[in-house]
Amino acid sequence: MTSETAATTPEEMGETAPGQDQSDVFRGVSSDSLVRRGRTESGISAQSVPAFVAGEELADLAETDSRIVVMTADLASANRLIDFKLRHPDRFFNMGIAEKNMISAGAGLASTGLMPFVGTFASFASLLGYEQIRTDCAYPGMPVRVLAHHSGMSLGYYGSSHHALEDLAAMRAVADLTVACAADGNQLRAMLRASLDLKGALYLRLGRGRDPEVYATVPEDFEFGRASTLREGSDATVIATGSQVHAALAAAELLLERGLSVRVVDMHTIKPLDVAAVVAAAAETAAVITVEEHNIIGGLGSAVAEVLADHRLGVPFLRHGVNDEYVLIGPPAALYAHYRLDAPGVFDVVEEFCRMRRDEV
């Protein structure tokens, strides 16, 4: 549990968001080139859009859906759920720093016909509240929506207590639980809208709130369980989720200059996984690389590996993420660069893997 308010601005964290390039960490490629190409050629903007639109979006949705209630654990300012409170104070509950009680109470609220959106840091939601999510939300089929924000290593130098690099592994093992990761604010809005018609409980993994834009507008065709192919290619498929979708897209843009054509799949829903998208990637492209801000054990990479094994697909395959370790202390962008989870890092990882494959052939 935390006893402090999270730093919420780049200035407070002393950093920029993942994917937002900095020339000092962008090894060998100028940041200007990434930004320029991103904007003009692929439609990717490196401009940060506030991804913590949940409070605002839910406040809008609650105008016409009386089931919506919102809860948080002393983090309404950090996660901007306060934007909901300002408009619907009677349907907002600050539960204090008591995450287990909050999640179970959310399940109780849900049992009376409401739809609670319960927000706190991903580390606490998933690990402190794991049993409550399983036993009180998923097992009884309660439509609780857990908004697990500041996931992965996005809390930077707050340290490993505040990182969530295990949550996808944990959540994926819970039956009757939908598990999804938002890549940016526009996708988050689409997910929140779609969640109104979703049966059962949802674990929604969010970044730090300043995720660079991947979707220029709210994707109207969003559907839980159906991956979005954002870019076509044949030399490899990068299957990314959450914060890594932007990094993968930006990397793919640069890889094309090096003669590698890379498909990018936004696997926003980790469970149920879009099996067909994985099978297609293995059948239609020469390699499959998963990229996630998560331990390589148990998350997106494992889920994709299971599909490849189950379908006897012998495609060259690499899981990229955090290699089963507690990450270093550091500002977020420095950590993303160190662990090669920013655009240049993903670029390097994919290029090395493809070149290695080529050399083997």
Next chain:
Amino acid sequence: MGYLDDGDRRQLEEKALFVRLETLRLTRIAGAGHYSGTFSAAELLATLYYHELRLDPANPKWPDRDRFILSKGHAAIGLYPILAELGYFDASELETYTRLGSAFGDHPDMRKVRGIDFSSGSLGHGLSIGVGMALGGRVQSKDFRVFVMVGDAELNEGQIWEAAMSAGHFKLESLICIVDRNQLGIDGRTEDIMSVEPIEARFASFGWDVQRINGHDVDEIASAFDNTKNSSRHQPHVIIADTVKGKGVQRMELDLNWHVGNLNPEDYEEVYAELIGGGTK
């Protein structure tokens, strides 16, 4: 003279005996069961379901019904027969108790058993669920009430006190927590394992209205329930019910080892006769 009229009192005492006899019968089907923590709660369960709760067994999802959460889910063996008798499902279904594919396990599953308001089993969760239900009633301007039964050793769980704090904070007057104070955990006396007293002072300090009663006296139970309705103070209510673990069966009252157990066939007849004969007083 008691709080209830004689007919009501007799009916509730008969229902408590029914709970105990059914617990014996169902444990026989399963081969083992939670006897003693169910026997301590028999009068409480009977008074709740046959006297207090606003229910419509023909309409188990009625939005305005009172809710009951058996946070000490291991006493479900005593709750299922009540639900069957009230008509939530056919009593013959209980013959499958704990068998492969049965709706009825040791801990209740709301997706499988009509009339169960929330699944339970992992101790410490139920009071939080009740907090959420009470908040849900408030948000929707409904006047249903929420009863949660917890075990006394369950008060060791930290989440209980998170829930107690939030119920006090939100002044959830529609929430009633019943503590089955049967003195025992699995390993022995609660005060030896991890003391829970002073329970009254602890809840009071969290902003709760507190009553302490004899949990085997249906008059006292009914009176305590009425007091929660008549209180003008905006506080959640806790009723600490002093009970005897294994109540009604001498060997179980004296021996800690009946938290989970199985009577052999000869002993079963003896215990059955003891209960029919009025049990221990």
